[in-house]
């Protein structure tokens with residue numbers, strides 16, 4: 001385990017395919033609730049659907065960060081329905097999630113695809129939030145460490161730094177299920193992620209943030225976020241309500 005005083009916690013919200021214009025009031029409430037005490041300790045990022053991203057950026061008013069949930073690897077061109085990192089940046093995004101397990105499953109994204117998207121994020125000046133995580137069958141077979149290590153090796157591009165990259169560990173079986181690993185299980189995998197980052201990036205790995213995601217709720221946040229090598233959370237369902245998202249963030253106060 002490597003520790004670094006430089007790692008400022010990050011609590012990120014992923015609205016997935018939820019949220020209409022009216023829902024962005026929650027983003028205004030989150031920005032309003034990000035008071036001096038929270039701002040003194042942690043960063044907040046919210047990733048709504050691309051359709052409301054610009055509106056979210058306006059409501060966030062620079063107080064919290066907003067981001068995209070995916071991007072195309074290219075900057076522009078004939079790719080119907082896709083959105084580039086440059087477009088997200090133009091709408092006010094400061095970060096983008098890449099390689100979420102739902103993208104890997106629904107859109108057959110490989111580690112190489114995810115790596116290209118992370119590079120696209122950097123090209124546009126965005127932080128890449130790179131997701132990794134094992135399936136239930138892989139966990140049962142005891143393969144979680146090897147699976148996650150391979151995903152980190154394949155999905156994180158050369159050139160990653162603590163400023164341009166965040167890794168999110170999200171065991172697939174914990175996403176949206178209410179099932180959570182024990183803090184010791186989370187610490188084990190985060191330690192593996194940090195070791196792989198250290199093999200690749202040396203001492204800089206000590207400054208890189210590794211988030212845990214998967215059924216994080218106000219009730220379990222303290223235990224999960226208190227685990228070794230956990231530098232924040234990637235929150236799905238509980239990020240849809242400002243009160244719940246802020247309650248998770250306040251775990252750090």
Ligand SMILES: O=C[C@H](O)COP(=O)(O)O
Nearest residue numbers: 014175176214215236237
């Ligand atoms: O990106 C977020 C994760 O997939 C976690 O979702 P969840 O908090 O609804 O389990």
